[in-house]
Amino acid sequence: MNPTFKQVTKTRYVQLVSELAQEIFVQHYTKLTPKVAAALADKYQSDILTDDEIHSGVINYFLIYLGTEPVGYFALDLGPAGAMCLSRLFLKEKARGQGIGRSIVAYAQKLAEGDGRSRLYMRVWARDLKAEGFAKKCRFRKAETAPMEVLPGTTLDITTWEKLWR
Numbered sequence: 001m002n003p004t005f006k007q008v009t010k011t012r013y014v015q016l017v018s019e020l021a022q023e024i025f026v027q028h029y030t031k032l033t034p035k036v037a038a039a040l041a042d043k044y045q046s047d048i049l050t051d052d053e054i055h056s057g058v059i060n061y062f063l064i065y066l067g068t069e070p071v072g073y074f075a076l077d078l079g080p081a082g083a084m085c086l087s088r089l090f091l092k093e094k095a096r097g098q099g100i101g102r103s104i105v106a107y108a109q110k111l112a113e114g115d116g117r118s119r120l121y122m123r124v125w126a127r128d129l130k131a132e133g134f135a136k137k138c139r140f141r142k143a144e145t146a147p148m149e150v151l152p153g154t155t156l157d158i159t160t161w162e163k164l165w166r
Helices: 011-028 034-044 047-055 100-114 129-137
Strands: 003-007 059-066 069-077 083-091 119-125 141-151 154-164
Touching: 003 100, 011 034, 011 047, 011 059, 011 069, 011 083, 034 141, 047 059, 059 083, 059 100, 069 100, 083 100, 100 119, 119 129, 129 154
Parallel strands: 083 119
Antiparallel strands: 003 059, 059 069, 069 083, 119 154, 141 154
């Protein structure tokens, strides 16, 4: 079954993104405690923050569906000149390994190219080997790694992966 993407514009879908984040962050960030993963979801994917980002006009969120079931979400940050950031790509565990991520990268690249951009990038936690493997599979190259304080007292090394064309 092919995934479909629905742009998030309404409050009920913003809330769905937040609910998915609570579930997925704990599944995804297994090297962190469930409490820290839930705190990350609260800080970075609350419905208030997500709604503010959408209404800024710079970040577009999309829900990912398999049939009628929401299985994840991603965001496209249109802010950087000449580039587009694929951010917050999260899938429920049962939806992983089915090519959904690769189809999202292809979708994002097509949008970026159509908008005259020549670079797609994403940032992932340097200790997230699955995310790094995904970036390599999608032909991103490692650009840089830098520490980032994600919660008070919690610093993670974040790696930027980029894909260039033209």
